[in-house]
Amino acid sequence: MKEKRADAVVIGGGSAGLAAASRIAAEGHSVVLLERESELGGILNQCIHNGFGLQRFKKDLSGPEYAERFVQAARKQKNLEVLVETTALEVIPGAVHAVFGYSKHGGVTKVDAGTIVLAMGCRERNRGNIGIPGTRPSGVFTAGLAQRLINIDGYIPGRRVVILGSGDIGLIMARRCTWVGMEVLAVIEIQSYPSGLTRNIVQCLNDFGIPLYLSHTVSAIHGKDRVTGVTVTPLEEGRSEEAKSFDLDCDTILLSVGLIPDNELSRKFGVRLNPETGGAFVDGGLMSCIPGVFACGNVLHVHDLVDYVSEESERCASFVVEYLKGEYRSPHHPVAAGANVKYVIPNKYLPQTTNRFYLRSMIVKNKAELVVALDGEPLKRKKLAHVQPSEMVSFQLDAAELSRVSESRENKLEVGIY
Amino acid sequence: MERKLVCISCPLGCRLTVTWEDESDITVKGNRCAKGESYAQEEILAPKRVVTATVAVAVLAAAAAPAGAAAADAATADAEGTGRATAAPAAAQMPRRLPVKTSAPLLKEQIPALLNQLYTMEVEAPLGCGDILLEDIAGTGVDLVATRSLKAG
Numbered sequence: 001m002k003e004k005r006a007d008a009v010v011i012g013g014g015s016a017g018l019a020a021a022s023r024i025a026a027e028g029h030s031v032v033l034l035e036r037e038s039e040l041g042g043i044l045n046q047c048i049h050n051g052f053g054l055q056r057f058k059k060d061l062s063g064p065e066y067a068e069r070f071v072q073a074a075r076k077q078k079n080l081e082v083l084v085e086t087t088a089l090e091v092i093p094g095a096v097h098a099v100f101g102y103s104k105h106g107g108v109t110k111v112d113a114g115t116i117v118l119a120m121g122c123r124e125r126n127r128g129n130i131g132i133p134g135t136r137p138s139g140v141f142t143a144g145l146a147q148r149l150i151n152i153d154g155y156i157p158g159r160r161v162v163i164l165g166s167g168d169i170g171l172i173m174a175r176r177c178t179w180v181g182m183e184v185l186a187v188i189e190i191q192s193y194p195s196g197l198t199r200n201i202v203q204c205l206n207d208f209g210i211p212l213y214l215s216h217t218v219s220a221i222h223g224k225d226r227v228t229g230v231t232v233t234p235l236e237e238g239r240s241e242e243a244k245s246f247d248l249d250c251d252t253i254l255l256s257v258g259l260i261p262d263n264e265l266s267r268k269f270g271v272r273l274n275p276e277t278g279g280a281f282v283d284g285g286l287m288s289c290i291p292g293v294f295a296c297g298n299v300l301h302v303h304d305l306v307d308y309v310s311e312e313s314e315r316c317a318s319f320v321v322e323y324l325k326g327e328y329r330s331p332h333h334p335v336a337a338g339a340n341v342k343y344v345i346p347n348k349y350l351p352q353t354t355n356r357f358y359l360r361s362m363i364v365k366n367k368a369e370l371v372v373a374l375d376g377e378p379l380k381r382k383k384l385a386h387v388q389p390s391e392m393v394s395f396q397l398d399a400a401e402l403s404r405v406s407e408s409r410e411n412k413l414e415v416g417i418y
Numbered sequence: 419m420e421r422k423l424v425c426i427s428c429p430l431g432c433r434l435t436v437t438w439e440d441e442s443d444i445t446v447k448g449n450r451c452a453k454g455e456s457y458a459q460e461e462i463l464a465p466k467r468v469v470t471a472t473v474a475v476a477v478l479a480a481a482a483a484p485a486g487a488a489a490a491d492a493a494t495a496d497a498e499g500t501g502r503a504t505a506a507p508a509a510a511q512m513p514r515r516l517p518v519k520t521s522a523p524l525l526k527e528q529i530p531a532l533l534n535q536l537y538t539m540e541v542e543a544p545l546g547c548g549d550i551l552l553e554d555i556a557g558t559g560v561d562l563v564a565t566r567s568l569k570a571g
Contacts, residue, residue, distance in 0.1 A: 048517035048565065049470045062470055064517045064566035068547050151472055154514040179471060179533055199426035203467065207526070366430065386430045
């Protein structure tokens with residue numbers, strides 16, 4: 001077993017891990033980054049479509065282009081050591097944390113470090129997660145797996161495809177499948193509204209005349225060895241209308257039914273997870289319940305834009321640096337999701353600095369208002385032109401706005417959308 | 419003529435109703451700002467899209483050879499389009515597909531011809547991100563560029 005020492009171990013070399021690792025290393029601290037795949041960049045490498053970096057770089061980049069900018073920046077950092085094809089399998093937390101990475105080439109590497117950044121990203125919900133009845137033939141893929149097969153490996157997974165779920169990956173894959181010569185018969189969405197971005201509905205479905213069935217679901221998968229079709233059933237007032245079901249003849253089903261932060265490792269070593277996000281509970285410095293263990297990016301909560309992941313991860317890195325210098329700030333006060341808000345990240349805030357929050361709405365509304373209350377009294381209001389669950393909302397609170405915070409009260413922030 | 423569109427200039431997603439007698443006189447209703455007007459005009463007159471796709475990366479004999487006969491056989495099978503996943507050690511570092519994009523939006527009607535061209539196209543490493551692979555597609559002034567770099571095999 002090889003042994004290494006570093007100030008920080010970053011687990012995951014996708015958009016979150018790259019941004020965090022580079023920033024920590026740039027501040028003069030030694031970093032070891034563990035990446036499971038043979039290349040850095042994570043899921044961006046297979047997201048060959050454009051639309052990345054509009055906020056951060058004011059440019060319309062493809063996923064690989066966005067990744068390459070961060071990979072090149074990381075490669076320039078002298079204090080950053082990257083171990084590819086190395087999977088973090090175990091963490092033993094302590095005064096100094098021990099992270100065990102396994103590689104088929106190098107065997108086991110133990111890295112001792114005062115801080116860990118969890119940056120493992122998320123994984124897709126699959127057929128098992130949503131329990132679709134029917135037979136179990138081949139031809140059922142998650143949308144992201146099909147994306148990898150087509151864009152990285154160069155294989156076409158089928159000829160006639162039905163996509164279940166209107167998440168962005170499913171919509172992007174509807175266009176991609178069409179452009180590689182597959183026939184996309186339909187996108188089926190159980191909700192009454194699409195779960196992906198409007199621009200993707202327009203450019204990935206409407207452009208090709210692909211029908212979107214809202215308030216419908218796949219009630220059965222048919223086929224013995226290979227998928228031969230699906231039964232689609234409409235939902236009316238939450239009930240399946242089986243009499244109105246119809247069949248589609250397809251050989252492939254893509255599932256785009258949500259993402260789950262990949263926290264198996266974190267859970268195993270005692271990181272407390274938030275059931276609303278699937279990610280860690282974090283304080284105002286994005287630190288989990290274990291001192292020195294931080295989280296950022298999709299392993300913390302699923303983001304819709306990589307630009308936000310980069311921002312959050314660099315911010316996380318600056319807190320890691322404070323921690324390493326023994327300057328980690330406190331106290332942290334609680335933040336709660338109020339009316340129509342699914343969650344707010346982080347779960348605590350630091351009153352003496354600028355805090356950035358990300359939250360997700362549970363409602364679809366034009367001309368909405370974000371209201372932040374401190375111990376029940378309104379503290380800040382922000383107009384939001386449009387809210388919907390698929391578009392993350394962000395706001396900041398600076399020290400001046402938080403001047404009402406005092407030792408004699410609970411100082412609980414509650415964030416609601418009205 | 420009348421067409422219904424959803425404006426994608428911002429997340430509001432205004433539902434537009436576009437009517438016109440001839441193409442010089444297009445009326446847009448349902449937009450909340452000027453962006454909706456120009457979006458609808460372009461969608462009716464000359465809809466354009468950025469194309470993102472992949473092209474094959476040539477498997478060079480030199481790259482396949484050190485891994486022995488098995489890898490070379492697998493590489494040959496792939497080139498013929500009949501191959502299964504090879505996972506040949508020598509080819510592991512060289513991606514099979516190179517992601518590409520058009521340098522600017524292309525007229526929608528020009529997209530199928532470009533895609534057809536890409537299906538048979540093959541490129542060789544090394545390449546830099548942003549390198550031009552096809553210049554001035556169909557006289558549009560739009561290029562096809564690599565969106566990642568590839569080191570020499």
